[in-house]
Amino acid sequence: MWTRGRAKRQTNNAEQRSPVNRFVRAILGLFAAPRVDMREDYEKVRRFQRQLAVPRVPTNRAVDYEVPSEAGTHHIPVRVFHPKEQTRDDVLVFFHGGGWVIGDVDSYTPTCMNMADLTGAVVVAVDYRLAPEHPFPAGLEDCYQIIRSLLDDPTPVGIENADNIVLIGDSAGANLAAVVSLQLRDEGHRGVSRQILLYPVTYWDHNADTSPFDSVREHGEGLRLTNAEVQAYFELYVPDPNGRKDWNVVPLMARDLKDQPRTLIITAELDLLRDEGEAYGQALRGADNNVHVHRVNGALHGFIALPRLARAVREAYEVINAFLDDEAQTKDPT
Template structure:
C-alpha cells in the first residue's frame, strides 16, 4: 500500500477503545446498515437454544436469482462484541446475490454481556439443528449446508466444526473462512506472526483492538489459549470440512489464518487458500463493485461449484430439532 493510501486509511479509521466504545460502535453499525425494506428478500426465523432459555434469531436471505442449492450458514464478524443480523444485512444480501445461494445469518449472543462460550453455544446449536434437519433450511441434504464466517465469525465457524467433530457429529462438509481469528496473541512483541507487526497499527483493525475484543469475549486469560477460542491451538485437526481460506493482504490476521489453513492441510484435510491482493480486514462489507469483494466471490463461487465430499455418519445419531 502506497504512503498516500496508508495515510488516508489511517485518517478515516479512528482508533477506538473497544472496552469503552463498543456500544457506540454497535449503534453506528446499525445506522450505517439501515436498509429500504423492499430492497432485500428476507425472512426472520428463530431456533430454540439447547437449554431452552432463549431463542436464537436467524435471518434468511433469498437471492434475486437462485443458482445453487446450497445454504450458506453465516456467522458474522465484529470481534464477538459488535455486529448483528441488522448491521450485516447488506453484506448478507450481497452474499446471497453474488453466490446465488440462500444465506442464513445467525444472531448469536454478544460479549461482554454474554461472554464465552455463549455466542459459540448459539452457533453450534443452530448448526446442529439445520444439519440434523436440513428441510428446516429448505434443502434435501445436510451436505448442502456450508459454514461461512468472517473475522470473529470465521473463528466461530472453525470452532463449530471442531466442536461438532468432538461431539461425534458428522458436521458440515465444507466451510468458507474469511480472514478468521485463529490465535490468542496479537501483541507485536510476542506474536509469532509477522503480519501482526506489519499491519497491526496503520489499518482499520489494530492489534490493540483485537486484544480488547478477546479480553471482552474471554475474560479468563488462560481460556484464551483453548482451541475453542484459538483453533490454531488444537492438537487434532483431522476430520474437518473441506475449507476455503480467504485472507486479506494488509490484515494483521493474515498470517494466523493462513497458518490455520496449513495446519488443516497437514492434518489431511482438503484446503484452498486465497489471499486477496490489496485488501484490508473486513472487505466482505464493502460495496459490490469493489475489486476485493469481486475477487473473493470469484473464488467462493468456484469453491461452491466443486462437488461436496461425502458426509460421514454420526457417531451419536441425529438430534431432533426444537
C-alpha cells in the same frame, strides 16, 4: 422448533507479497475505523453500525425465525436471505464478525444480501449472543446449536438437503465456524462438507513484540483493525486470560485438526490477522485436509462488507463461487 420471529477463477498464491509504500498506507489509513476503546464504547459502536447499515430488504427476500435455546433461557434469532435469482442448491450458514462483541443480523443485512445475490445461494445468518453481556462460550453455543439443528433437520427454513450446507464466517465469525466444525467432529455429530473462512481469528497473541506472525507487526496500527482492538475483543469475550489459549477460542491451538470439511480460507493482505489465517490453512493441510488459501492483495480487514462493486469483493466472490462449483477440487498444492 423453529418459529417465525422478529429477529432484531483466478487465484493467487497466499505467500505472494506486494509492497505497500508510505503514500498508499497513508491513503488506506483514511479508511481506518475511528480509534475507540472497545471496552467502554462497544454499545456506541453497535448503534453506529445499525444506523450505517440501514437494511431495507423486501419481505419476500429476508425471513426471520427464532430458535429456542436448548437450556430454554433465550431464543436464537436467525435471518434467511433469498437471492434475486437462485442458481445453486448450496445453503450458506453465516456467522458474522465483530470480535464476538459487535455486529448482528441487522448491521450485516447488506452484506448477507450481497452474499446471497453474488453466490445465487440461500444465506442463513445467525444472530448469536455477544460479549461482554454473554462471554465465551455463549455465542459459540448458539452457533453450534443452530448448525447442529440444521444438519439434523434443515426443512424448517426451506432447506431440502443437509448435504448442501456450507459454513461461512468473517473474522470472529470465521473463528466460530472453524471451532464449530471441530466440535461437530469431537461430538461425533454429522459435519458440514465445506467451510469458508474469511480473514479468521485463529490465534491468541496480537502483541507486536511477542506475536509469531509478521502481519501483526506490519499491519497492527493505523489500518482497519488494530492490535489494541483485537486485544480488547479478547478481554471482553474471554475475561480469564488463561482461557484465551483454549482451542475452543483459538482453533490454531487445537492438537487434532483431522477430519475437517473441505476448506477455503480468504485473507486480506493489509490485515494483521492475515498470517494466522494462512497458518491455520497450513495446519489444516498438514492434518491431511483439503484446503485452499487465497490472499486478496491490497485488501483491508472486513472488506467483505464493502459494496459489491469493490475490487476485493468481486475477487473474493469469484474465488468463493469457484470453490462452491468445484465439488471435486483436489488438495491445493501451494
